[in-house]
Amino acid sequence: MEIIAPVHPGWPLVGNTLAVARDPLGMFMKLQRQYDRVVRINIGGRNQYMVFRPEDVKYVLQENHRNYGRSPAFRVLKRFLGEGLLTSDGDFWRHQRRLAQPAFHRQKITVLASTMVEESAAWVAQLRQGDLSGPVNMSQALMDVTMRIVCKTLFSTDAGQRLDGLSHSLETLNVLANKTLLSPIKWPTNWPTPNNVRYNNARRQVDALIYGFIANRKRTGTRHDDLLDMLLYAEDEDTGQRMPDAQLRDECVTLFTAGHETTAVSMAWTMYLLASHPAILKRLQTEVATVLGTGASESLPPVEAFRTLPYTMQVVQESMRLYPPAWAMSRMALADDHIGPFRIPKGDTVVVSPYLLHHDPTNWPDPDRFDPDRFAPGADAGRPAYAYLPFGGGPRLCIGNQFALMEMQILLALLVQSFDIQLIDGKPIRPQPLITLRPNRHIWLRLTARL
Template sequence: METTATSALPVPLHPGLPMLGNTLAFLRNPLGTLHTLQRQHDRLVHLRIGGRHQYLVLRPEDVKYVIQENHRNYGRSPAFEILKIFLGNGLLTSDGDFWRRQRRLAQPAFHRQRLAALTMTMIAETASWIDELEQHRNKQSINMSQAFMDVTMRIVCKTLFSSDTTGKLDGLSNALDTLNYLANKKMLNPLRFPYSWPTPDNIRSKRARAQVDSFIYGVIDQRRHHQEDKDDLLGMLLSAEDEDTGEKMSDQQLRDECVTLFSAGHETTAVSMAWTIYLLSQHPDVLVRLQTESREVLCNEPMPSPDKFRSLTYTLQVVQESLRLYPPAWIMSRRAHNPDHIGPYTIPAGDTALISPYLLHRDPTNWPDPDRFDPDRFVAGGLKDQLHSYAYLPFGGGPRLCIGNQFALMEMQILLGMLARSFDFKSVANQRIIPKPLITLRPSQAIYINLL
């Protein structure tokens, strides 16, 4: 990609309010504002949000330049300092040499052959969950948003800790939800009090964090003192050694990575699955094809083998199309360490590049009729394979591609395949669901479905 120019031009500025710039527009309607920017601008647009200069990158080839080709010039933005308060210094929030070391240490835990050992755990937990859902068949509607939160919590506990955390799931889930809610609130509020101040929100946050820490440090301590050797993600992280120094992760580092994995493996997957079920309830033709595949491939086996799920090609297409329409990470930000050029335009040092997978995924230039739910976009050799590789970024890209992307895709295939094999889904009448862009792209309200 051409990134140098004979003359450096400022990025076109989008009109805003005096002093406030574009802040109110983003606070009131972030997704609508993004669509407006996409219609009115071609390559980059200069925004003023929260007193900061930010540059929305609109073309896939320019996105690739920022997060892959010149990624060393773009670090974590100030927004991640807020997330650090809640998540710690894990792979999501860390930067520079520390991040590179942590990524090297954690990467082996997510190799394909390692994940294969965890797939049976996913299948077993999903089978148990499907049995529990039977009590709701042909009865009143069920809150599927909460149902997916419950099962993904069970799966992440088993795959991360080899534990069902009996009696602790509700408290742990509530504490994580509290941290997520307060992080969202703090990021959206331009008036941010220091974390050390005893405000009501800071007190709630510290209590929730203490509850999460008590559980996770307890598990780490038990493993270290009893020298338990378990084939789960924590076991792999405990045994990981730096290839240069031979060092292993400290308890603090293990805690931060575990909290990050908890958040990604629990909330993000649950939200994505809720959107998927909602879309299927609105598109009975897609649901019929999905059910036909799952019943032919999985048959009536209580515990299908992992290979069976890998054969669910249409199921994967449904998941991919759902992630296109409602990517959990709907926007990302990177701060420029040094001045840079994208085409003829200058990105000043210290300013932020904004990248929106939500916007890329709904760009009519690449995705015809972009708001339509059509899993056939992802058929092998179809539209997706003909597009620029950065036109579709449900898990990010470049060196910071989500480390658990294959884990998440397999989990969603298993959940969706076994659910479609067992039930029909019918949407509740007059249920108006719109996206709510918080840290993740959540539904505006709980999604209720009738299971038939």
């Protein structure tokens, strides 16, 4: 039997827009408590179905994924990311995903992980040499290092001294994409507004550099251990064709955008949680000391060492449970469908929220408590697979998930090996749901170098 989903009452014309804009997480949690399975709300004149249960989320993202395409929000992002993996859809996306997937194979990640170790160790050494008498802005420091890592793993030596200029321009595009997506007014793109002028300048610089790298590699035939190399030489199984330059550009900008802020934000939350839970920090430091040794050393640990840090991984997983950087995802129904008994009309949006799933007491007792042992071996018995999805699920699962987990393990291990960390005050930090789930203010911590 098909029934109409319950509708949450709203105001004429604006529906539930204001309530959601005021406090998205609070409002979503209230709706979850009140409606339990599915509810229809109206945001910005569009009907959106919020889906709360893991089995229904699995249905949308995996079992019937062909009926759920990119929602209109992704159209805005296309201006910045073009037809890259994040924004494209249908057969075009499937083809691109097949081409790009091998670049994220475990073996390839191991190659990229050496770059991560080098960059992370250099960054930690720089922190140690810096002024530690006052607090350190960890949010900013982590944005810087994750940006370096993503640029180096994409373009390695090509970026060279131009790394700072390139990352600056890419970051400008990223900030403007965020602003445009969140702004209720979308100015025409050909108007000379300050943001459009900044966008055009940054885009010109990014394109000139990326197209320059591509042309240079094609001319010289030089091979590199980086993502651009893997994408450049990826061939279609049937036709043997490679990606055109414009597509390579779109994929590079997409990987930068999708891969850098998410990781930085998640690491900042992790550091905040550890500074607030000294016993967990101690246990983590003990594991890291056992595997990597104590304090800073001259030689870099081998990449494989970071794969044998199970508690470090549990800390990262639990931090992403409490604060999933991708806190909500949306899809558009391509044809009429139903979720359980509830009708979902063609053209309407379905919203799933990892944040809600991760805080649902049905699957996570005492959900607000930071407890990495929830991810200890065997602790997930009886927990539905889609109760935890920091990287999404189904065919559109984050392509960079192994990359991100490796990067976070490396950064975290090297940080806690080198430093004790403390909060500078007891003021609570709350999640602020923008495109990623950022802390509502920068996280400042006191770092004390360990011997």
